[in-house]
Amino acid sequence: MSTTAAAIAEFALRMGDNCLILGHRDSEWCGHSPALEEDIALANTALDHVGQAQLWLGLACEIEGKGKTADTLAFLRDASSYRNLLLVEQPNGDFGRTIMRQFLFDAWHLPMLKALINSSDRRIAEIAEKASKEVAYHLERSTDLVVRLGDGTRESQGRMQAALDFLWPYTGEMFLGDALDDELEAAGIAPAPASLRPAWDQHVGRTLAEATLRAPDKSYAQRGGKRGVHSEHLGFILAEMQFLQRAYPGARW
Amino acid sequence: MNVAAITRPGLNQIWSWLAEILDPEIPVISLIDLGIIRDVAWRDDTLEVTVTPTYSGCPATGVINFEIERTLVEHGIEKLELKRQLSPAWTTAWISAEGREKLSAYGIAPPQEGMAACAGMLKPLTVSCPQCGSMKTERISQFGSTPCKAHYRCTECLEPFDYFKSI
Numbered sequence: 001m002s003t004t005a006a007a008i009a010e011f012a013l014r015m016g017d018n019c020l021i022l023g024h025r026d027s028e029w030c031g032h033s034p035a036l037e038e039d040i041a042l043a044n045t046a047l048d049h050v051g052q053a054q055l056w057l058g059l060a061c062e063i064e065g066k067g068k069t070a071d072t073l074a075f076l077r078d079a080s081s082y083r084n085l086l087l088v089e090q091p092n093g094d095f096g097r098t099i100m101r102q103f104l105f106d107a108w109h110l111p112m113l114k115a116l117i118n119s120s121d122r123r124i125a126e127i128a129e130k131a132s133k134e135v136a137y138h139l140e141r142s143t144d145l146v147v148r149l150g151d152g153t154r155e156s157q158g159r160m161q162a163a164l165d166f167l168w169p170y171t172g173e174m175f176l177g178d179a180l181d182d183e184l185e186a187a188g189i190a191p192a193p194a195s196l197r198p199a200w201d202q203h204v205g206r207t208l209a210e211a212t213l214r215a216p217d218k219s220y221a222q223r224g225g226k227r228g229v230h231s232e233h234l235g236f237i238l239a240e241m242q243f244l245q246r247a248y249p250g251a252r253w
Numbered sequence: 254m255n256v257a258a259i260t261r262p263g264l265n266q267i268w269s270w271l272a273e274i275l276d277p278e279i280p281v282i283s284l285i286d287l288g289i290i291r292d293v294a295w296r297d298d299t300l301e302v303t304v305t306p307t308y309s310g311c312p313a314t315g316v317i318n319f320e321i322e323r324t325l326v327e328h329g330i331e332k333l334e335l336k337r338q339l340s341p342a343w344t345t346a347w348i349s350a351e352g353r354e355k356l357s358a359y360g361i362a363p364p365q366e367g368m369a370a371c372a373g374m375l376k377p378l379t380v381s382c383p384q385c386g387s388m389k390t391e392r393i394s395q396f397g398s399t400p401c402k403a404h405y406r407c408t409e410c411l412e413p414f415d416y417f418k419s420i
Binding site (some may be wrong): 037 | 306311339343393394397399404420
């Protein structure tokens with residue numbers, strides 16, 4: 001595998017793991033949401049993310065060429081091999097925190113996918129084109145809910161502000177680049193993470209203002225997910241998600 | 254003389270077989286109406302069918318592929334290859350006029366085109382009620398019973414209904 005091929009495979013893992021872990025988190029709400037419509041919406045969002053994960057992880061396998069599948073990667077890797085952002089593995093908390101996490105992620109995900117549509121790698125561009133259509137709906141919904149819950153009752157406003165304060169330190173990681181990002185940018189494969197910041201700042205800033213919420217002043221960023229250093233929460237997610245394949249290897253339905 | 258060319262069914266015939274397969278979740282419109290079969294071609298004695306997914310995570314995709322294989326095998330196709338094509342990404346603009354009529358008759362408001370999704374700026378739509386035709390409808394949720402649908406209600410006849418969202 002050439003250096004570039006290895007970099008693309010690693011990038012596909014990063015994109016795919018974000019989708020897989022957030023999709024799993026969203027799916028935890030299935031049957032527990034505060035209203036039927038929200039239950040359905042979160043389940044649909046989860047479905048989109050898991051589908052996107054399948055495309056990204058499938059690409060990583062194709063490049064690696066060792067006959068693995070997206071399922072192999074999802075069910076048989078341990079936490080330190082996962083490359084998702086710390087943001088998406090954070091516990092659901094209350095409904096407000098789940099929506100805020102989705103919003104902060106969607107506001108990054110859509111500009112990222114739009115940039116990737118122009119990737120010099122055709123396979124990446126194709127997945128991005130497909131996924132961006134779905135993610136436009138995710139962002140529309142999470143933006144709308146952040147405004148309605150933020151600019152809502154005293155109770156909902158307090159919960160949304162608490163969610164924002166809790167999640168804020170996990171947002172910086174989306175815009176921090178490393179050597180791999182530099183290599184991908186130089187080859188025209190993916191945008192520099194920092195280049196996505198203005199669009200994110202603008203959309204998040206405008207939405208929070210409308211929602212009567214205030215972003216914390218702190219700029220300290222928790223980091224590590226992109227190189228496999230995760231919070232304790234990821235292990236618990238994997239324990240549940242991977243149980244069946246670990247206990248009954250190769251089980252099919 | 255190419256023997257395979259004599260015995261293998263023509264492409265028009267194959268398209269008409271595929272037109273018999275209904276969407277597993279909306280069993281009134283066919284895969285052809287949906288616009289997800291992008292190409293059918295013979296490569297020597299192997300039939301290649303190119304299919305594009307509607308939504309990345311749509312659980313019907315697996316069932317659809319199975320139905321395509323089953324139908325074509327029943328019609329005597331021996332060598333078949335299903336190819337997945339992501340680009341150009343599926344769009345509701347590919348749903349046929351006939352498909353739109355069938356959706357409407359089934360109680361699902363068909364997608365309105367020219368409303369391509371753009372971040373946080375999806376315009377509120379005026380969707381007509383598939384039950385009574387009234388334009389007095391409102392959106393309950395952007396996400397409905399399947400990934401491809403939104404949930405609406407008519408404020409005139411008071412019936413809830415699905416709207417097939419435009420992507």
